[in-house]
Amino acid sequence: MKNLYFYLFCFLSLFIYLSCKKDAVPTNPGWTYDPTPYTVEYPDNFPIMVFDEDNPMTVEGVELGRMLYYDTLLHPNGDMACASCHDQSLSFASFPTVLPHVNLGWNTTFLWNGKVSGNIEDIMLFEVDDFFKTDLTKFNNHETYPKLFYEAFETEEITSVHASRALAQFLRTVISSDSRYDKIITSGSGVFPTEEELNGYDIFFTERGDCFHCHGGILFSDNLFHNNGLDAEPSANGLSEITGDPLDLGKYKTPTLRNIALTAPYMHDGRFQTLEEVVDFYSDGVQPSATIDPLMKQAHNGGINLTEEEKDDLVAFLKTLTDTTFTNNPAFSNPF
Amino acid sequence: MKKHTFLKISIFAFILFSVLSCKKDEDNGPGSITIQLDHTVKGDPVEIENIKYTCQAGHTFSVVNLKYYLSEIELHAKDGSSISVVDVHLRDIHDLSTEQYTVEDIPDGDYNSISFIFGLDETTNVDGGLENTIENINMEWPIPGDQGYHYMKFEGRYDSLGTGVIRNFNIHTGATMGNQNYFEVSMPFSEAAVRSNSWTINVSMDLNEWLQNPNTYDFDGMEMIMMNQAAQELLKANGASVFSIASVRKN
Known part of the structure; x- marks a missing residue:
């Protein structure tokens, strides 16, 4: 009986310890997770930008999102990237009816018909999963992306959520305020x-x-x-x-x-x-x-x-x- | 044996502590009052997009959109004390989250009246006077020479005296031409005896009252009223009868 109490006590202690424990170190040597916070700057007369508390802005996340935006790897056949339809010289829009990616950090509804609402993470998850139908094994097996995702999100398995979060971070910086x-x-x-x-x-x-x-x-x-x-x-x-x-x-x-x-x-x-x-x-x-x-x-x-x-x-x-x-x-x- | 008892007590104390940590706070603190903002036409709940109402000017009309600011909402008790409910509240008939506003931690007392400003006073109704949210920015009043925000956007359709030609109307109120045009509302109600309990006070806006009493508002000829101070004054006068207390109830 005495032993039973002892083991129960040990089990509870271990449970509490594990609950508080930080995630394990990466299995790949040379990878580090020490992101630099990124502050989005915009004029005072703009509305308060909406952020996703599960996706804090970091320099690493923004830069990764920018890479994804221009990378045709998002497309299963490598045919197109976001930037194929969203051309910077055209305010990230293009012919014939592509809505511009400008000041999306303040958007709460997306697409002409409002198919997606929420924040940029939501629309980017739609783009990765439903529009592109991205094959994420290509990212997980890629030469450079796994390390970049680790540095941005401390993950060793790249999912569409991570990709959408990186894209969202980049797009929050894409601000037009100097016309x-x-x-x-x-x-x-x-x-x-x-x-x-x-x-x-x-x-x-x-x-x-x-x-x-x-x-x-x-x-x-x-x-x-x-x-x-x-x-x-x-x-x-x-x-x-x-x-x-x-x-x-x-x-x-x-x-x-x-x-x-x-x-x-x-x-x-x-x-x-x-x-x-x-x-x-x-x-x-x-x-x-x-x-x-x-x-x-x-x-x-x-x-x-x-x-x-x-x-x-x-x-x-x-x-x-x-x-x-x-x-x-x-x-x-x-x-x- | 002693050791055994100590272990038992330790385990029991640990489990009790864990359970208590997760337990919700008891609801035995101070009371709360919820202000609920409802809308009627001639006493009946508004049916959106239904051209079924007839106004004093003779047009049948519908309600499509309604947004407005109430500010400096206060509750007053029999003993002369007052409590602030909220500084500014934007009500949108299409947004259920704006239907109610609850003020917690209300001291015990016998509350028997409510007061507020319809619109915004001159200190708030300036460019950037409200927090820069998308909702507030959508209420801006950008008319050159004026500043601040729409007090109300009441929009709908009307059949111009039965001609069958459906037109749109926008009753947009605000400060213009140097006139503030907001007004104060104060309404007594049957006592809400707050004793560490919660109450709901239904404040109702009857939209038909904007169109009559004392002035007849005729949609025809009122296509552009944002810079029309005569129209703004007419609406301000009619505004005196649009609000009423629909109910006061203990939850």
């Missing part, structure tokens, strides 16, 4: 709008154009879904495809307008080739329907009925959102 518009609104920058740009600003940020209710804020997107009146009979491949709710027919995610001059063609189906065509649509081509967003309050007039001069002003303003510091930033470029 001509950003300089104009920064006091002391010495950059002032032209008369045309200023008129366009007034149209954009008042109910004259009423662009800001969906494309407002410093991110130029409300992260929500709207039917903006493209069709009298709204299509079913947007949000309604996910929710199954007929009230969501014709609703698509509001894309950011940052770098909008670089991301033609426009709309979820790429139906407009130029910004001028887009502005023409909002001026006179809006189609009322049962699910059109109430914010399209001039829909019964076909739109906001801009003059030709107002259209030019609005396009001039939209072009101030182009950020060449972003499109040329070497920290976002192909590391290979």
